[in-house]
Amino acid sequence: MYKVFVNDKPIILTTEVEKESKFKNYLLKSVDIRKVIKELNTTSIKEVRLVHHKEDKLLKLFLKKLPNVVAGGGKVINKKGEVLFIFRNGKWDLPKGRTEKKESIEVSALREVEEETGVIGLEIIKPLDTTYHIFKRNSRFRIKITYWFEMTSDFDGEFKPEESEGITKVAWLNSEEQQEALKNSYANIRSLI
Numbered sequence: 001m002y003k004v005f006v007n008d009k010p011i012i013l014t015t016e017v018e019k020e021s022k023f024k025n026y027l028l029k030s031v032d033i034r035k036v037i038k039e040l041n042t043t044s045i046k047e048v049r050l051v052h053h054k055e056d057k058l059l060k061l062f063l064k065k066l067p068n069v070v071a072g073g074g075k076v077i078n079k080k081g082e083v084l085f086i087f088r089n090g091k092w093d094l095p096k097g098r099t100e101k102k103e104s105i106e107v108s109a110l111r112e113v114e115e116e117t118g119v120i121g122l123e124i125i126k127p128l129d130t131t132y133h134i135f136k137r138n139s140r141f142r143i144k145i146t147y148w149f150e151m152t153s154d155f156d157g158e159f160k161p162e163e164s165e166g167i168t169k170v171a172w173l174n175s176e177e178q179q180e181a182l183k184n185s186y187a188n189i190r191s192l193i
Contacts, residue, residue, distance in 0.1 A: 002059050004132040004143065006040040008187045012049045013058040028052040033065040037134060037141060066134065069144045070099045072109030074151040075128060075192055076119060082172035083193065084153075085181055086116055089166040092181035094189055096146050105147045113151065117170045118160025125150045131188040148192055
């Protein structure tokens with residue numbers, strides 16, 4: 001099973017058909033994905049389930065429905081156990097961004113975290129879950145596939161929010177502050193924290 005978010009509503013990729021209750025089932029192979037996106041954005045439906053009989057084909061078939069954008073990002077933890085957050089376009093988020101040509105996903109993730117926050121001395125500890133969400137750019141829907149990594153840094157200098165990317169604040173947040181920030185964040189980010 002996979003979850004792909006349209007805003008904070010999930011599209012569930014699954015092999016199981018369940019009785020509909022506040023969600024709808026569609027066959028993955030024949031679904032009109034734009035219709036599904038519109039339905040999630042304009043109705044009270046809580047989620048959509050796209051069904052296919054072969055689990056190993058779910059993601060591959062879905063990713064063919066829209067252009068893909070690959071990104072790397074980081075959940076950075078300092079020596080106090082605080083997590084690095086950014087405030088972008090009115091929401092709390094974790095730093096991430098698109099990969100560049102011939103760049104490994106790990107290098108992308110490290111570069112993007114540094115560019116968006118000014119934090120240096122980053123080290124990847126381990127990969128985290130990959131997240132998927134649908135967004136619109138230039139009147140076209142796309143699927144962003146973000147590969148996340150847990151990172152550490154002892155950085156205690158001045159943050160440099162990448163304002164050209166809509167980032168107005170960068171902060172280390174403790175557990176209590178994280179819970180507050182997650183109330184104004186994205187479902188994908190909540191799943192990582």
